Amino acid sequence: MSDELDILHVGPDVRTTGGMATVITLLSRSPAPGLRVTAAATWAPSARDRGLAATLGLLTGLVRRRGRRPDWVHAHLSEGGSFLREGAVLLVARALGIRTAATLHGARFLDFSERHPRLVRRVLGACRVVFPLGPHAGARVAALCPGTPVRPVLNPVDLDELHAAPAPSHTADVVFGGEVGRRKGVDRLVAAWPGVRRRHPQATCVLCGPLGDLPVTDLPEGMRYVGSLERADLLGVLRSARVACLPSRDEALPMFVLESLALGVPVVTTAVGEIGQLGEEQGVSLVDGDPAGLAARLGDLLADPAQRADWGRRGLTWAEEHCSVEAVGRALATSYRAA
Structure with missing residues (x-):
């Protein structure tokens, strides 16, 4: 050999x-x-x-x-x-x-x-x-x-690919990526969104991914479904976001979370599967999935650019050291x- x-x-x-x-x-x-x-x-x-x-x-x-x-x-x-x-x-x-x-x-x-x-x-x-x-x-x-x-x-995540993501055609303050269904917690995000909008009336949220077991015909104001984007387009949308959100009920350690951190985007997510090994040191805010708590955490991050920037730097540094x-x-x- x-x-x-x-x-x-x-x-x-x-x-x-x-x-x-x-x-x-x-x-x-x-x-x-x-x-x-x-x-x-x-x-x-x-x-x-x-x-x-x-x-x-x-x-x-x-x-x-x-x-x-x-x-x-x-x-x-x-x-x-x-x-x-x-x-x-x-x-x-x-x-x-x-x-x-x-x-x-x-x-x-x-x-x-x-x-x-x-x-x-x-x-x-x-x-x-x-x-x-x-x-x-x-x-x-x-x-x-x-x-x-x-x-x-x-x-692993490809840092070169992520940082070369093109300018997006869709932009939003909060981005969800994954199957649009209950397992990924989209119903929780939909229920939380009106509470976010009460604090931030101009805030926007996009749902990216294939349709699952939830309808997208009656989304709250400021939220829209953009479908399953090509990978480069999804990375561009994520790169331009202020916060990434994945309030899942069941996961291992999703690429959406790792790629968000590698793009310097703080993440609000649930401590399911192996996600619980992450935390503020990695730029991750862990919530229990309750819509009121989810709305409060998203609202706090949208209101604090300095915290978002700090958490974004933490996530990027961690991803470079552990996920490249x-x-x-x-x-x-x-x-x-x-x-």
Whole structure:
């Protein structure tokens, strides 16, 4: 084996949208020194067979490659079918003598692991190292697989791409990004918005993302739905915002939060999933999701430009140190070589 490691990232098709696809794209496009990185898809949203054909094709390819196999297979897992598709790849890779790693992205991983502990233990126990996004998933992995090293690593963001975002066609004081539905807490933001407008009559809010389980036909004054924007347009809107807001009920550690911080935009969000590891030091205001409290926090930030600027600087500094592609790539490379 040469000093350069060959890493194969496995997960959703990188041509699709979503946080996991974005992560795999970034890690593949800008590998850390000493790593050769490629990606293989096990599924895409349009696949009618839930990724069965793609997964079988990948497994066949690994078996047939023999001397040209990667040094590492690194799977990106959420929950549900992911532990069957990517889990099968990890188990076969380990049987072939390939080192294996997994990153846990799923918003419902903890609940899934409680309902299917044997499956989760079997898949993660086959890994040489597991990368959770924060302490909650990390503690669960340690409990299920006490012999498996756990190395928390954040998702990467492309600072160059973010800072090159074009001037937006839509601007707003507050920006929401994600599926427009209850899981992401859009109903909470809609209920809170009239309270924000009472303090700031000219304030505006845009909702960006695909439609979920909430209607957008009767939004309060000053709030509008702009649809699913192209990525560059969304980043431009976010870059111009005063505050980013994501009052979710269920998350892991969403890219919207990390990218907001990397753009120097303070975030108001709920302490669900791994978001709770963030706080004022990172430019994040944690709320409980109650609309009155959410309105008060948004109103306070809109009223205080100095605090927004200070929190924005904190978020940007933290993101540069912990979330840049280079920082995440170095952390992964260190773990690969130590395992």
